[in-house]
Amino acid sequence: MTADEAWRGAGLEERATAIKVQSRRRVFVDLAPVDFKAVVAWLVTERGFTHVATVTGIDVGSEIEVIYHLAHGALVLSLRVAVSKEEPTLPSIVDLVPGATFYEREVHDLFGVAFEGNPDLSPLVLPDDWPSEIHPLRREWPADRIHRRLEGT
């Protein structure tokens, strides 16, 4: 098994709902929220994916996609889970990868996704007095609406 193939194995392939090998160095994997943490644990402990490069949030309508970019040599393995906008919660992975702490907090600030198990989800990039209902990177909050809400008009 070469380094580029390090993600291959039952721990991931049996749980993935879709796998897209975009190139030798870029692989995208869709996972259900219930399976996701077990896959991360497998990748970290069995396959040495200890580096979480970042966590990306994307508003795709009724859901929010959360993508974990794990890196191993040349490979960036992106694990994608979707959560509903009504109840956006995911298990935190900071017990497996402590380096993901701030990335989870950033996604919590900007998209309102709660990471259960992250000991501190206080604002990281937003101000202390930021209204809690505004998740600035969600589609329902275009820049002018945020502006109007902050101006109180």
Next chain:
Amino acid sequence: MAFTPIPVGPQHPALDLESVNFTFHVDGEKVVAVRPRLGYMHRGIEKLAEGRTYHQNLYLVERVCGICSQAHTICYAQAVEELLEVEVPDRALYIRTIMAELERIQNHYLWLGVTAHQMGFETLFMYTWRDREIVLKMVEEVTGKRVNYDINYLGGVRRDLTPEAIHEMRKGLDQLAERTKYYTRVCKNERTVLKRTVDVGRLSPKDAEALCAVGPTLRASGVKRDIRADDPYAAYEETPFTVITYEGCDVASRLWVRCDEIQESIRIIRHALDTLPGGEISVRVPRAVPAGEAISRVEAPRGENLHYVRADGSENPARLKIRAPTLANLLPLCTMFVDMNIADIPLIIAGIDPCIACAERMTFIDPRKTAQWSWSSEELRRRSVQWYRKR
């Protein structure tokens, strides 16, 4: 017993540029714990990007950082070019590489200067900033600008290297190589430097990896990881170079990694100039980008930089995610302070070369005195220099 919290920032605590706040919990002179707070400079660039075209975003991305803008535009352009399935001409890839390494040299020189200033070593500060001008002149010669060069296009670069510019660049590189050798000697032998940096701000290799540190911060803890070597882009695949590591895990090692990296950058640029391919410097690309997603990584002067682009087929990105290296190094930074002296704070912060987009006041909390007080970074810097002078 609660410890004394000392707020540091939000104005830049080390490089006098940007805003982050650190609250230090101290027990007398010793730091017990630290809590960072960002948010003073969040500019909403990712939100802005969604309302702009791919071409406009190039200029937005250029402005994510004042001194590592090339790292951001290369990263962004590569992601979009992957989605467009555009083959960027070789000459453009080499020019991108040359500009990226010139940027690394000017960044490391700037950093060396401010770090020297934090030690109270003003002579080194003045000399390094004088010599940084050599790089800035080269950059200006090629791009017309000293910062925010705007050299990258989607599909190539905006300006070619003229024979005159190449000639001047070679002369400048010879001068820089000589000066860098001298500064490296100073950094490895000068008592002031060693006293303030050796065994200061330790980050074990285990912590560095677990906390996902990047760049010179990671390599100074002996972990050999560099995007240019691991996930090569531009012309790095064809360029021989050494990934510099030191085992000291302290500020001194972070200093030496950067000194040696300047020499490596000079070698990379010389090699690129020697083997510079001919031909076009850009290809035309369409305005609309087909639906898909792409991840691009670049080794910025401070470490791994990552851009993620999601396209929906229109002329604007559906999502542009940027993770600059400083965010990755902030958590590792917090562990470096533990058990260090208050007087070490400025140099430890400087050690990661923070670029928060940067902290002036610091809050200090001491439980024994039930006291809380604030210092500006300048006050803390002066106090630190005085504190060490007595030792």
